[in-house]
Amino acid sequence: MMTQRQSRLSGFDNRTLFLLGDEAAAYGALYAGCDFFAGYPITPASEIAEVMSRELPRVDGYYVQMEDEIASLSAVIGAVWAGAKAMTATSGPGFSLMQENIGYAIMTETPCVIIDVQRSGPSTGQATKPAQGDVLQARWGTHGDHEIIALAPSSVQECFELTVESFNLAEKYRIPVILLMDGEIGHLRESITFPAYEDVAREERRLAEPEVESFGGEDVPPMSHFGEGRFIHVTGSTHKASGMRDVSTQAVHEDLVTRLCRKIVDACAEISSVEEDFVDGAKIGVLAYGATARPARGAVLEARRAGCAVDFLRLITIWPFPEEAVKRLADRVDTILVPEMNLGQIAREVERFTAAPVLPLSKIGGVPHTIDEILDAIRANGSGSGSTVGQRP
């Protein structure tokens, strides 16, 4: 017997539609099994909430518009402990407001998905324009030592696929996963081909057997839900494997926080996803992600057609940082060009893994890079010596 969700979504099976990145991400959530969404309107993410509010009741899920983004992530976390697969979506200003509760979700090991459709900041910035300025905020926005998972889609199709992946990683590692979209990808329309509902891999929540503790014992412990008579205690305070608070024992805190970090660090290779396209004799490599990877890829192909060997590396996983792939690229080329819609946030991270020059090709102001701009930078630096770009402010 088909579930209500299955029968609603299988109507999209194998169909090709012309959708916004935001809309595709919302459908990805529905395919992944999301049955709770709490959010607050904000450009350029509101279309995600609009699709969720329309579709969730049709798949027996629940949508609630909260009074702000802090409340939105709060409600999401509450819903997860009551058994939901839950998500919220926002942009920079709302993402800033969510930071404290992101830390709470990390500390309590609450699987959930937060979509940040990045827009031009700081502050209100250019509210309707795209940017990639929240990349380091996604990594370090909340206080205290922690690890996080963040993915960046480069197409409308990937908005769908990586939202599904975000839910799966959240469940697998019991961690909030951030889908770092950007206003460019969120607000452009492209064709997307839906998979068959049955063909979508869904990571189901691992629930604890009776007497098994939910906050320790293994790197990713199984969860418990409310209402099952287990009297679970969920707290953002430092806690023991039982979940009970202990904020005075040094070893308890050290064990907890190192485990929360270790479960991601040790799985970095498994989590990391990149698109590598290397060619013989390349002296220069282009490393990009999100919307910027589109013109970057176009520029690389054009440079090759003109006889210039260029390597291309696209980060799909942003955090944990795919350092092995970056090292592979760094070992091959003399120069790494990093176009980003910020002032060099990932370029700075790349520098940690190579002695070779890392040249940021920053562009801010709400206008994406063109193929020509990146091509010019490749041409100017393709010989591997000297540089005409890369002046960091």
Next chain:
Amino acid sequence: MNIRFSGFGGQGIVLSGYIFGVAAVFDGKQALQTQSYGSESRGGGCRSDVIISEDEIFELAPPRLDVLVALSQAAYDAYLPALREDGTLILEDDLVDTGNGSGHRTFRIKATDIAHKKFGRKIMANMVMLGFICAIVEAVSREGLERAILDNVPKGTEEMNQQAFEEGYRIGKGEPG
């Protein structure tokens, strides 16, 4: 093929771009559409860009336009510099004055006037314009466009939209009415 629809909010600019994109998908081509957002698209200046290609699209915003559709003087003035020298200019005749001309291959139609006089509804102007463009620009098929229109106009208005499209198409082809 890079096409920009431009004018002011309420002229159906965004819908036109969207319908072109859907038509391209029906034709089995790649399409990428972006648009101006927020209050801009509801009364102020408004644009919608569509990139249509046989191959994967890497460019996010068309640096040079192959076709500029301008339904207001402000849009014409703002976006003319982005139009390639050999590009095509399509204008709402009653709303855009090109002075001595831009030197581009130019087509004009009184879409709003036709919509008002023939169909009694100025809002049909964008369908007249879509038909007109379809006749001039070989970006998407007529079948694809008609199917995209029928899928995206309010129920009960399909026939009038279809007729408005055909009227624009006929004028574009220079056929007698």
Next chain:
Amino acid sequence: MNDEPIIPGPARPLKPHRLLKFLRQEILPTAFCPGCGCGTVLNSFAQAVEELSIDPKDMVFVTGIGCSSWIPSPYFKGDTLHTTHGRPIAFATGVKIMRPDLKVVVIAGDGDIAGIGGNHLVHAARRNIDITVLMVNNWNYGMTGGQVSPATPFGVPTTTTPYDNPEHPLEAAELVAAAGANYVSRWTTYHVFPLMESIQKALEIEGFSFIEILSQCPVSYGKMVDMRRASDFLKFYRDQSVRVHKAKEMSAEELEGKIVVGKLVERQRSEFVTSLRRINERFREG
């Protein structure tokens, strides 16, 4: 029930209190200061649960950061979600939407509920979501040592109003009543029996229910106003309280400095989660 409560302290055997069964006895005694009103609130709440024969397995407690958040979390033996400061009502909203069959109870302080979380309070009351909120009002931020709170009376010195509080306190119960809750009352730790009855009513009624409980803080607050004993507060509550029906006949001047106690609102506006779930029924097959 475990007949042997593990209570360190006096060597003589203690007769287990009949309400101890509701507590996580392994973590007792509580961390509350001597004379704190939180014990009275805990007792009244446990009594109300007993009277209503609610199975604690059917309850979820959601709390924030502050002394009174500890009343249910971790002390009450139920599912407990101890959240970030100010946000328990927002977390509780997610819990209740997914599990409307569970009784969702928020117990937190005036700083948490009316201060940093004031916006969530207003909007939960507006939605009229079926959550019970007990706001334990001790007139200050007690856990952090006695700073001024949005409920601190005018003209009172605190550690951050050393020249006396220049602000007026928020009348949280009246605010929640205006925002649309189905049940609102105010009591004090002096009024133990009406408080117990009110908690029962709040737990039973469908929709947002809110009780503001004035509760003494002789250690952090009392030290600054020379009310160092719990009894100083209880006498104050007794002497300054005016019942709702009497207050209606009094002038604003006469009510100055008084504590209006009793039921402020009881009504049957439609409840949020019920309305939300009704939408889904439209799409259910068959």
